[in-house]
Amino acid sequence: MRAEDTRMFAEAAEAPAVVAAQLRDNAGIVATAAARLRDHVPSAALICGRGSSDNAGVFARYLIESGTGVLTSPMPLAVSSVYGRTPRIPGGVCLAISQSGKSPDLVAAASAAKAGGAFVIALVNVEGSPLSQVADLTIPLRAGPELSVAATKSFIASLIAVAHLVAEWTQDDALRAGLAALPDQLEAAWRQDWSAALPVLKAATNLYVVGRGGGFGVAREAALKLKETCGLHAEAFSTAEVRHGPMALVRSGFPVLMLAQSDVTRDDAEDLATDFAARGARVFLSGRGGDPRVTALPSTPGHPALEPILLIQSFYGLAARLSVARGFDPDRPPYLNKVTETV
Known part of the structure; x- marks a missing residue:
């Protein structure tokens, strides 16, 4: 099997067209x-x-709070679906994000948020789904059918829908211009060659994926994809959090993938990459790298708040190739289904 022949690879390659249409x-x-x-x-x-x-919600939290100042929090779905409690959020907004819009606990959480006074906006790929029926307003992801179990273009479509909403909410012309440029930039990001990481990650059993701010959500997404498609124990951390207890596990040869955008968090990421390298870690950092011990992975520049979207697009190509190299089928991860109907 070639990575290029998988649905995961083909669907990730569709992201630029999906974004333009959306x-x-x-x-x-x-x-x-x-x-x-x-x-x-x-x-x-x-x-x-x-x-x-x-993971798209983590990206949304940073973008909403940094762009609007509105306090934003993830909703623990079990509070409503298992414990039967209704959140009190009069005058609030709830963003419910889903590819299928079918998971019972997500639908229950959106319903509870609405009952608690929130205006519910569904960002969903399947219009007419149960989640759309609960919501006050639906923003379609328009990713089209996604047959690989591994989400790619639907994840990117979720990030775009969030960024589009925040750009219009704040009437941010720079962010609007950044979004307009994204389809072409995603094409360029898809062509970036991250194969330098393949030999190390093929032999790995554990690794860290590190990001911060808007990049933390895509670091979590990358770690999830490495687990489900590559059989790798990958853990995501922020550049601040990893300096505490998790740093104790970093020894010679330990792999670290750092997804860093070109905003105010960039210098911190480069400093941390040097700290990892000083411990003998095999560090891969998106974009330029000043430390010769750190392997730079080429990245496509864009609006700093949107660069995490470009980074995850480049990563998806690496993930599909790594999955096949490790003997997996990225379209059919073991024990997983496309729609997981948790309660």
Whole structure:
């Protein structure tokens, strides 16, 4: 099997076209949602999601809080679906993110948030799904069918929908321009060669994936993909958190993948890469690298808040190739299904 012949690879390659179509076709609905948020400034925001959608929610939290100042928190789904409690969020907003819109606990959480006073916005790939029926407003992801169990283009579509909403909510012209440039930039990111990491990761059993700010959500997504498609025990940390207890595990040869965007977190990432390298770790850092002991992975520049989207696109090509190199089928991870209906 070649990575290029897998559905994961083919679907990830569709992301630029998906993004272009989504930005075009969602202009009206996103403008409506953004106007509502400006006219009724939320008291707080809740984010609901599982798996890759939960990782998209981490990206959403950083973008919303840094762009609007609205306190944003992930919603523990079991509080409503298992413990039967309704969150009190009068005047708030709930963003429920899902590819299928079918998971019972996600639908229950969105329903509970609505009952607690929140305006519910569903970001979902399957229009007419149970989640869409619960929501006050649906922003379609428009990723099209995604047949590989490993989410790729639907994850990127989720990040775009969040960024589009925040750009219009805040009326940020720089972010709008960054979004308009993304389809071409995603094409360039897909062509970036991250094969320098393949030999080390092929032989690995454990590794850290590190990011910060908007990049932390994609670091979590990368760690998830390495677990499910490559059989690797990958753990995601922020550049701040990993300096505490997790640093004790880093020894000679320990692999570290660092996904760093070119914003105010960049210098910290480069300093940490040097610290890892000083311990003998095999460090791979997106973008430029000043330390000769650190392997630089080429990255595509863009709006700093959107660069994490470009990084995960480059990563997906690496993940598909690594999965095949390690003897896995990335489209059919063991014990996993496309839709996981948790309660």
